[in-house]
Amino acid sequence: MHTLDVALGERAYPIHIGRGLLDDPALILGRLQAPRVAIVTNDRVGPLYLSRLQGALEGNGVRVDSVVLPDGEAYKDWQTLNLIFDALLGARCERSTTVIALGGGVVGDMAGFAAATYQRGVPFIQIPTTLLAQVDSSVGGKTAINHPLGKNMIGAFYQPRLVIADTATLDTLPERELKAGLAEVIKYGLIRDLPFFDWLEANIDSLLERDPAALAWAIERCCRNKAEVVAADETEKGERALLNLGHTFGHAIETALGYGTWLHGEAVAAGTVMAAELSRRLGWLHGAQVERVRTLLRRAGLPVSGPALGAERYLDLMAHDKKVEAGQLRLVLLKDIGAGVVSATADSADIAAAIEACSVR
Amino acid sequence: MHTLDVALGERAYPIHIGRGLLDDPALILGRLQAPRVAIVTNDRVGPLYLSRLQGALEGNGVRVDSVVLPDGEAYKDWQTLNLIFDALLGARCERSTTVIALGGGVVGDMAGFAAATYQRGVPFIQIPTTLLAQVDSSVGGKTAINHPLGKNMIGAFYQPRLVIADTATLDTLPERELKAGLAEVIKYGLIRDLPFFDWLEANIDSLLERDPAALAWAIERCCRNKAEVVAADETEKGERALLNLGHTFGHAIETALGYGTWLHGEAVAAGTVMAAELSRRLGWLHGAQVERVRTLLRRAGLPVSGPALGAERYLDLMAHDKKVEAGQLRLVLLKDIGAGVVSATADSADIAAAIEACSVR
Ligand SMILES: NC(=O)c1ccc[n+]([C@@H]2O[C@H](COP(=O)([O-])OP(=O)(O)OC[C@H]3O[C@@H](n4cnc5c(N)ncnc54)[C@H](O)[C@@H]3O)[C@@H](O)[C@H]2O)c1
Ligand SMILES: NC(=O)c1ccc[n+]([C@@H]2O[C@H](COP(=O)([O-])OP(=O)(O)OC[C@H]3O[C@@H](n4cnc5c(N)ncnc54)[C@H](O)[C@@H]3O)[C@@H](O)[C@H]2O)c1
Ligand SMILES: [Zn+2]
Ligand SMILES: [Zn+2]
Numbered sequence: 109m110h111t112l113d114v115a116l117g118e119r120a121y122p123i124h125i126g127r128g129l130l131d132d133p134a135l136i137l138g139r140l141q142a143p144r145v146a147i148v149t150n151d152r153v154g155p156l157y158l159s160r161l162q163g164a165l166e167g168n169g170v171r172v173d174s175v176v177l178p179d180g181e182a183y184k185d186w187q188t189l190n191l192i193f194d195a196l197l198g199a200r201c202e203r204s205t206t207v208i209a210l211g212g213g214v215v216g217d218m219a220g221f222a223a224a225t226y227q228r229g230v231p232f233i234q235i236p237t238t239l240l241a242q243v244d245s246s247v248g249g250k251t252a253i254n255h256p257l258g259k260n261m262i263g264a265f266y267q268p269r270l271v272i273a274d275t276a277t278l279d280t281l282p283e284r285e286l287k288a289g290l291a292e293v294i295k296y297g298l299i300r301d302l303p304f305f306d307w308l309e310a311n312i313d314s315l316l317e318r319d320p321a322a323l324a325w326a327i328e329r330c331c332r333n334k335a336e337v338v339a340a341d342e343t344e345k346g347e348r349a350l351l352n353l354g355h356t357f358g359h360a361i362e363t364a365l366g367y368g369t370w371l372h373g374e375a376v377a378a379g380t381v382m383a384a385e386l387s388r389r390l391g392w393l394h395g396a397q398v399e400r401v402r403t404l405l406r407r408a409g410l411p412v413s414g415p416a417l418g419a420e421r422y423l424d425l426m427a428h429d430k431k432v433e434a435g436q437l438r439l440v441l442l443k444d445i446g447a448g449v450v451s452a453t454a455d456s457a458d459i460a461a462a463i464e465a466c467s468v469r
Numbered sequence: 470m471h472t473l474d475v476a477l478g479e480r481a482y483p484i485h486i487g488r489g490l491l492d493d494p495a496l497i498l499g500r501l502q503a504p505r506v507a508i509v510t511n512d513r514v515g516p517l518y519l520s521r522l523q524g525a526l527e528g529n530g531v532r533v534d535s536v537v538l539p540d541g542e543a544y545k546d547w548q549t550l551n552l553i554f555d556a557l558l559g560a561r562c563e564r565s566t567t568v569i570a571l572g573g574g575v576v577g578d579m580a581g582f583a584a585a586t587y588q589r590g591v592p593f594i595q596i597p598t599t600l601l602a603q604v605d606s607s608v609g610g611k612t613a614i615n616h617p618l619g620k621n622m623i624g625a626f627y628q629p630r631l632v633i634a635d636t637a638t639l640d641t642l643p644e645r646e647l648k649a650g651l652a653e654v655i656k657y658g659l660i661r662d663l664p665f666f667d668w669l670e671a672n673i674d675s676l677l678e679r680d681p682a683a684l685a686w687a688i689e690r691c692c693r694n695k696a697e698v699v700a701a702d703e704t705e706k707g708e709r710a711l712l713n714l715g716h717t718f719g720h721a722i723e724t725a726l727g728y729g730t731w732l733h734g735e736a737v738a739a740g741t742v743m744a745a746e747l748s749r750r751l752g753w754l755h756g757a758q759v760e761r762v763r764t765l766l767r768r769a770g771l772p773v774s775g776p777a778l779g780a781e782r783y784l785d786l787m788a789h790d791k792k793v794e795a796g797q798l799r800l801v802l803l804k805d806i807g808a809g810v811v812s813a814t815a816d817s818a819d820i821a822a823a824i825e826a827c828s829v830r
Contacts (some may be wrong), residue, residue, distance in 0.1 A: 186547060197618040202793050227791045228613065228624045241504070252589065257558040263589045264625065308532075430588045432563050432788075 114247065115339040115345040119149040119267050123247060123331050125324060129274040130157060133164040139270045142204035143230050144171045146196055147263050147402070148219035149210040150179040156280055161210060161235070163194040173199040177215065184214050184254045192222040206269075207281040212246035212285070213372070214240035224266035229401055234268045238281055239323075242297075243330035244351075248338040252408030254367060258428045259359045264342050269411075273331070275324050282294070287409040288373025293326055294382065294404055296333040299312065299350040302446030304329050305404075312407050322429025335403035345347055350448040352431065354380030357414065357463070360425035364417050373440055378466065386462035387442040397445055401453070414467040419460035422467075471827035472688050476700040477609065480628050484608060486685060490635040491518060491596070493725055494525040500631045502592050503565035505532045507557055509580035510571040510781040511540040514598055522571060522596070538576065542728040545575050545615045550745065553583040562775075567592040567630070573599035573646070574606035574733070580625070581612030584626035595629045600640055600650025600684075600732055603634040604657075605712075609699040615728060619789045620720045626704050634692070638686050648770040649734025651676065652715070655688055656741065657694040660711040663807030665690055666765075673768050688751050706756055711809040714801040715741030715794065718775065718824070721786035725778050738771035747815055747823035748803040758806055775828040780821035783828075 109126035113169050124135055138143075145165060149158050154176045162172045169278025177188055182227075196205070207230055209219035216234055223232035278286070289427035297305030307329075308315075314322035331453040334351070341348040344357070355381030360368055370378075384401045387393040402412045431438045436452045439461070454462075470487035470759055497506075502562045507528060510519050515537045536556040557566070565692055568591055571581035577595055584593035594823075597607035613624025629750075649746070651673075658666030668690075695712070701708040702789055705790070708767045718740030730803035748754045763773045775783075792799045795814045804810050815823075 184549065189546060192622055194618075194638075197616055197622060197789065200789060200793070202796075203791060204794060221586075225582075225623050225625055227622060228626055229523065250589070255554055255558055257555075261558060261588060262554055262586050264586055265589055291670055428558065428561060430564060432561070433565060 110333050112335055114335045116267060116342060121267060121269050123271040124274065124337065125273045125328050125331065127276045127320065127431050129272050130161055130277065131164060135167050135272055136165065136233065137168055137391055139233065139446055140170065140206050143169055145206045146201050147172060147174040147208045147210050148192055148198065150177045150213055150215055152179040153379065157210060157237065157277060157281060173201065173265050174272065181372065184218055184367065184446065186253065188372040189218055189222060189253050192218065193226060198227050203227050203230055203348055206233055208233045208235060210237065212236065213241045216241050217252050220266055221253055222262050224251055224264040232266065232268045233270045236273055237277040239278060239286055240292050242327050243289060244292040244334060246271050247331055247334045259362055263357055267349040273327060275320065275327065276326045278318065278323060284371065288371040290372035290376040291380065291410055293330055294408065295353050296330050296440060297443060298401065299353050299448030300412065300446060301333055305445055311323045312404065316409065332334060336440065349431065349450045350440055354383050356426050356429045356439055357382045358417065360422045361414050363425050364421060365468055374411050377405045378412065378414040381405065381412045382414065382462050383439065383441055384457060385466050388451060389462055390441065392443050400445065416468045419463045422463045423456060423460060473572050473692050473696055475696045477628060477703060482628060482630050483695065484634065484690050486634045486636065487690065488635065488637045488681065490633050491522055492525060493510040493530050494711045496633055497526065497594065498529055498592065500778065501567050504530055504568045505560050506569050507560065508533060508535040508569045508571050509538065510535065511538045511576055511578055513540040513576045516571040518598065518638060522787060534562065539548050542575055542733065544638055545579055545779060546729065547614065548612050549792055550579055553579065554587060557587050561685060564588050567594055569594045571598065573597065576603045577606050577611050578604050581627055582614055582624050585612055585625040593627065593629045594654065595632045597634055598638040600639055600647055601653050603688050604650060605653040605695060608692055620723055634688060636681065636688065639679065643730065649732040650786060651769040652734035652738040652741065652766065652771055654691055655769065656714050657691050660714050660809030661692055661807060666806055670765055677770065679815065680809060703704060711801055712756050712790065714809055716783045717787050717790045717792055717800055718743045720790060721783045722775050724786050726776060735772050735792060738766045739773065741751040741766065743775065743823050743827045744800065744802055745774065746827050750819055750823055751783045751802065751814060753802065761806065776800060777829045780824045783816060783824045786822060
């Protein structure tokens with residue numbers, strides 16, 4: 109087991125990474141405010157892991173209630189969030205009850221938002237079970253649900269007390285989801301960790317084969333990057349925005365096609381290529397560097413061009429993004445591989461050209 | 470104009486109290502992050518004050534969007550909250566857009582919760598227009614909506630950047646609402662300010678006649694008390710809980726009868742008598758002191774006994790309250806007039822007896 113810390117003063121918390129951690133209730137027990145938890149999961153992950161976690165906790169005198177949500181990004185909405193509140197209130201969960209998210213990023217974001225707002229805030233623990241959630245969404249305290257007009261538009265910054273990444277849970281993860289998670293893994297290399305990008309070029313095949321050592325190493329490296337960024341800029345006033353590389357383009361794809369048609373990571377992959385291409389048009393990247401980005405994403409089994417929505421539609425959807433300031437779109441671009449930057453330099457024509465160059469005709 | 474400060478470090482903010490402040494946009498202009506606001510109001514307050522506020526701001530180059538909600542506690546729910554999000558997203562409000570609440574406590578609580586969660590948090594200003602909101606709900610950062618199983622169950626702690634209490638807006642307040650606000654005014658005297666309680670006994674008639682000087686003085690005194698309590702205990706780990714005197718009983722009444730049948734302040738008034746009676750049964754107050762409490766509330770035109778729900782039903786509803794810890798109900802009681810205390814001493818039989826003694830048969 110490896111343990112990292114997210115340095116956030118009195119709200120600091122550990123991330124434990126290792127195989128089989130789900131069977132180690134001691135990690136959780138020491139962090140509970142009262143011997144009572146509510147586990148939020150979904151109807152895919154629940155059947156795989158809920159009873160094991162529940163049993164381990166109950167065996168130690170913890171009262172466990174659970175909420176099983178329908179699976180999928182399409183359910184990351186008010187109606188489904190309310191199922192969590194209904195369950196918490198129905199079971200009379202108190203302010204000292206800890207909410208535990210057991211699942212991927214969707215469960216984590218929703219359970220986190222519920223924990224942030226149930227009785228104005230109850231303790232929260234993340235147990236991420238997808239690669240994407242283990243390397244990204246479970247760390248850093250962003251929680252949210254979607255709105256028909258935009259992704260993650262309603263939410264809160266709310267830190268967990270503990271993150272447990274049991275890498276053994278990735279054994280059951282569908283191939284396509286594993287690949288989607290790699291989009292976020294590659295992101296860290298691109299925005300701030302050139303040595304890691306080099307390592308990924310050498311080891312992408314091992315990751316795709318789910319080599320346990322390679323996966324564990326990559327997860328730890330990503331969490332270390334994420335923890336550093338979050339500690340420096342918890343509420344995204346500055347550096348943290350870099351984590352959105354490819355996301356403004358990607359959210360447009362997700363919103364246009366309806367949540368869940370493209371996976372989040374797939375949309376981010378295509379968006380990352382668009383960001384790289386735009387960086388080239390601004391004179392920041394060479395064509396060969398854009399090719400390096402495209403090649404690694406392609407080798408990871410990810411799309412490297414977006415759907416043919418037309419640049420107009422992309423721009424329109426992107427104007428809804430949270431990164432708009434004074435009507436100006438701020439995008440994460442690359443000054444180099446390993447050097448992301450937030451920029452409002454690009455005008456609509458540049459952006460449109462990059463989108464057209466990187467989407468299916 | 471009188472100005473008080475809520476001392477919360479980097480989140481400190483001023484409360485301005487005075488007649489006609491609505492016509493002074495300078496108070497607001499200096500506090501905006503960008504020249505753009507979204508005013509949330511309702512279909513009763515909007516027709517009275519929205520165009521004046523909107524005009525004053527637009528005349529100073531501020532872009533103003535507005536959302537007019539249906540009026541009433543019954544609409545303090547998810548569906549209505551979503552109307553705010555729909556409007557903010559429809560108008561493409563950005564992270565730097567300030568949400569302004571113009572109305573009573575319901576509008577303030579809902580607009581505040583929307584501000585806390587729209588794009589994970591945007592700037593927020595309170596312009597309370599009821600006595601209750603001016604003396605209580607607009608100060609201190611509690612925001613929430615109701616759930617069918619309990620009042621204010623979903624929300625956030627989120628401080629405004631500014632509170633403007635224009636006492637002239639109280640001129641149009643219905644009589645019954647004015648009286649309801651007095652329940653919270655009297656509360657401050659009971660929990661921590663005996664000299665103010667004495668003053669209220671002498672001046673309750675002037676307040677009911679809406680004597681401007683008396684009202685202004687009482688509002689300032691209440692805000693000063695509230696600001697002190699909030700600065701000492703922002704997230705209600707301790708002293709702040711005292712502000713809930715009468716509220717656990719009162720919430721049971723509100724939930725049982727359906728939100729809006731009894732006004733919040735009316736329910737709190739009956740609940741306050743129950744708390745005083747329970748304090749007497751525990752040997753903390755004399756009968757004469759309970760009578761003083763009852764008399765002042767009655768003179769303020771407020772109910773001094775609850776509806777005949779039966780003690781069982783009260784206790785059941787109260788068990789849902791946020792003040793439950795480890796299954797134990799914690800109530801705000803009185804050790805003296807001017808000395809509130811949070812206590813888990815009373816057992817169900819005591820509580821039931823106090824409820825029965827103070828409810829209609
Ligand atoms: N909060 C943040 O900082 C942040 C960061 C990145 C992404 N996100 C959000 O995360 C979400 C995407 O997360 P995701 O990719 O984990 O999607 P997901 O939660 O939908 O999980 C993907 C699929 O895998 C299933 N699954 C999960 N764990 C499994 C396991 N161990 N075995 C078998 N199946 C399993 C899920 O049920 C789902 O069907 C998006 O909503 C995105 O907005 C949030
Ligand atoms: N956040 C907190 O700390 C806190 C504290 C106390 C109460 N509250 C909440 O506040 C709410 C009660 O607030 P309220 O008593 O202001 O109720 P309210 O907001 O419903 O207002 C009462 C009525 O007066 C109308 N009104 C408002 N201003 C008016 C004006 N100037 N002229 C004419 N009519 C006017 C309203 O439209 C409404 O019909 C409850 O939901 C309660 O839970 C919150
Ligand atoms: Zn992402
Ligand atoms: Zn109240």
